[in-house]
Amino acid sequence: MMTPAIKMVHMARDLAIDLGTANTLVYMKGRGIVLNEPSVIALNRQTGEVLATGREAWQMIGRTPGYIVAVRPLRGGAITDFEITERMIRLLLQRVGVSRFTRPKVVICVPSAITEVERRAVTDAARRAGAADANLIEQPMAAAIGADLPIDEPVGNMVIDIGGGTSETAVISLGGIVALEAVRVGSFDIDAAIQNYIRREHGIAVGERTAEEIKMAIGSAHPMPQESQAEVRGRDLMTGLPKTVVLTPEEVRYAIDDVVSSIVSSVIRCLSKAPPELSQDFLVRGMYLVGGGGLLRGLAERIERETEVPVRMSNVPLEAVVLGAGHVIEHYDALKGMFMGARR
Amino acid sequence: MRLLATVVIAAAVVVLILVIVLRSRGASDGVDSFRRQIDALSPEARRPVIDQMYGKGEHNEPRIEPHIDPRPADADNSDARGESTDDDASDQDGAHGA
Numbered sequence: 001m002m003t004p005a006i007k008m009v010h011m012a013r014d015l016a017i018d019l020g021t022a023n024t025l026v027y028m029k030g031r032g033i034v035l036n037e038p039s040v041i042a043l044n045r046q047t048g049e050v051l052a053t054g055r056e057a058w059q060m061i062g063r064t065p066g067y068i069v070a071v072r073p074l075r076g077g078a079i080t081d082f083e084i085t086e087r088m089i090r091l092l093l094q095r096v097g098v099s100r101f102t103r104p105k106v107v108i109c110v111p112s113a114i115t116e117v118e119r120r121a122v123t124d125a126a127r128r129a130g131a132a133d134a135n136l137i138e139q140p141m142a143a144a145i146g147a148d149l150p151i152d153e154p155v156g157n158m159v160i161d162i163g164g165g166t167s168e169t170a171v172i173s174l175g176g177i178v179a180l181e182a183v184r185v186g187s188f189d190i191d192a193a194i195q196n197y198i199r200r201e202h203g204i205a206v207g208e209r210t211a212e213e214i215k216m217a218i219g220s221a222h223p224m225p226q227e228s229q230a231e232v233r234g235r236d237l238m239t240g241l242p243k244t245v246v247l248t249p250e251e252v253r254y255a256i257d258d259v260v261s262s263i264v265s266s267v268i269r270c271l272s273k274a275p276p277e278l279s280q281d282f283l284v285r286g287m288y289l290v291g292g293g294g295l296l297r298g299l300a301e302r303i304e305r306e307t308e309v310p311v312r313m314s315n316v317p318l319e320a321v322v323l324g325a326g327h328v329i330e331h332y333d334a335l336k337g338m339f340m341g342a343r344r
Numbered sequence: 345m346r347l348l349a350t351v352v353i354a355a356a357v358v359v360l361i362l363v364i365v366l367r368s369r370g371a372s373d374g375v376d377s378f379r380r381q382i383d384a385l386s387p388e389a390r391r392p393v394i395d396q397m398y399g400k401g402e403h404n405e406p407r408i409e410p411h412i413d414p415r416p417a418d419a420d421n422s423d424a425r426g427e428s429t430d431d432d433a434s435d436q437d438g439a440h441g442a
């Protein structure tokens with residue numbers, strides 16, 4: 001039986017958090033990933049009371065009565081609503097055992113292109129939510145650690161992290177970022193592009209969850225050998241009545257092409273920034289794709305076709321970032337030099 | 345006067361020695377901390393964390409193109425990647441393979 005004192009020590013374990021636009025993952029020191037939930041919070045619009053967080057709140061998106069609002073407090077990797085983000089972080093930390101008496105050290109993964117103001121907003125939100133100390137680490141660096149790339153060696157490791165709101169490409173060697181390119185475009189922009197296309201070309205309105213389902217069902221960035229069409233149900237903009245249309249994979253590719261091109265262009269820009277000595281390593285070692293956006297069918301082929309560099313998928317694309325940050329929290333003293341701001 | 349000069353010189357020597365010692369220590373600290381950081385990033389150090397997700401023997405061998413869903417063309421797309429859309433199909437908005 002666990003005594004209260006032992007339980008308190010157990011609960012005060014340090015945490016690594018991947019605070020993503022789409023999902024929030026929490027790694028607890030010595031225990032591994034203990035939480036993986038959508039970054040969504042549902043609130044009572046009238047009282048401001050939190051009704052649900054995570055998966056439960058995600059299921060409410062677009063399906064709530066007037067007095068409930070289900071929102072994503074992060075957009076493009078940045079906090080759009082500080083107060084709601086703080087409440088969401090506090091509730092998520094409570095779920096993994098953090099209280100006002102057990103204040104752990106926290107490492108949070110953030111986009112590398114984050115501004116000083118956004119950086120402070122994230123650390124303040126974590127501290128107010130119960131963290132004793134909050135440090136930040138760049139997502140591509142954490143992703144490279146979590147994807148098991150040999151970043152301790154003097155060789156070029158290239159990682160492409162495509163999240164919900166940001167896409168970041170980094171060249172890493174000897175534990176440091178050599179070249180970096182980030183764009184505030186991610187898989188939510190792909191969903192939005194599908195929504196806009198259906199509205200414009202078929203005259204029906206669909207929700208963001210439906211757009212995401214279309215992307216996962218028939219979306220691709222490059223023609224694939226086995227493709228099928230999808231029946232899409234939405235609301236006719238002219239009549240207001242429910243309507244069904246058939247969407248082809250070619251249409252979806254056309255709809256999302258601008259977003260995909262933007263991601264591919266940022267990868268090319270990062271390649272062009274890399275020193276020649278490291279560039280040659282990419283031809284042999286390839287580039288590694290992580291993040292939920294990297295799961296889009298044909299994206300690896302599309303990047304490979306346009307860069308002529310092999311693209312490989314991490315074995316743990318969704319968890320790579322939090323695993324990397326988890327490794328940093330496990331070796332906090334040795335790796336604290338990798339925190340944002342520590343190298344300046 | 346001579347005593348004062350001696351004290352000043354002695355103090356200067358002590359300060360000089362301190363500066364030299366601290367500088368050499370700072371330099372070795374930099375080497376040590378960099379070495380510690382590189383060691384902590386080695387595959388051996390990362391193994392316990394990575395092992396939680398990867399199967400044994402799969403290190404540094406990420407699969408190529410695992411995101412390509414090999415389902416047949418006539419498969420029900422709504423079940424792809426485990427995202428069931430049964431609920432949504434009956435709702436106003438929804439998408440499923442045709």
